[in-house]
Amino acid sequence: MARIDLPPVAMPRAGLNLGAALTPANTDGHMFVHSARRQLRIKNTNAAARTVTVQIPATVDGQDIVDRPYVIPALTGDVLIPPFPDVYRRGDGKVFVDYSDVAGLSVALYELPVA
Numbered sequence: 001m002a003r004i005d006l007p008p009v010a011m012p013r014a015g016l017n018l019g020a021a022l023t024p025a026n027t028d029g030h031m032f033v034h035s036a037r038r039q040l041r042i043k044n045t046n047a048a049a050r051t052v053t054v055q056i057p058a059t060v061d062g063q064d065i066v067d068r069p070y071v072i073p074a075l076t077g078d079v080l081i082p083p084f085p086d087v088y089r090r091g092d093g094k095v096f097v098d099y100s101d102v103a104g105l106s107v108a109l110y111e112l113p114v115a
Contacts, residue, residue, distance in 0.1 A: 031096050
């Protein structure tokens with residue numbers, strides 16, 4: 001299996017049923033086109049905590065910047081990660097997300113409406 005695109009779910013002004021828009025986490029990770037209007041949601045129903053890592057492809061003075069981990073609590077972990085700054089955007093315009101384990105993990109990419 002390979003990393004797959006995570007499609008954005010448009011958030012209508014009337015609100016969004018959050019339970020209806022989740023996708024199972026992919027063993028090889030997800031990717032999505034970077035946008036300042038996109039937020040990543042991760043839900044964990046497993047009895048063990050999970051770590052979701054967002055890759056940071058940038059460097060400072062030739063040194064790699066450490067990727068950003070997010071710990072998703074066990075059983076009821078439901079975390080909304082705010083939009084990612086430009087430093088997370090790869091050369092192809094995408095953001096890469098990796099999972100420590102995908103059992104019980106589901107994700108969604110929400111796109112906020114234009115102001």
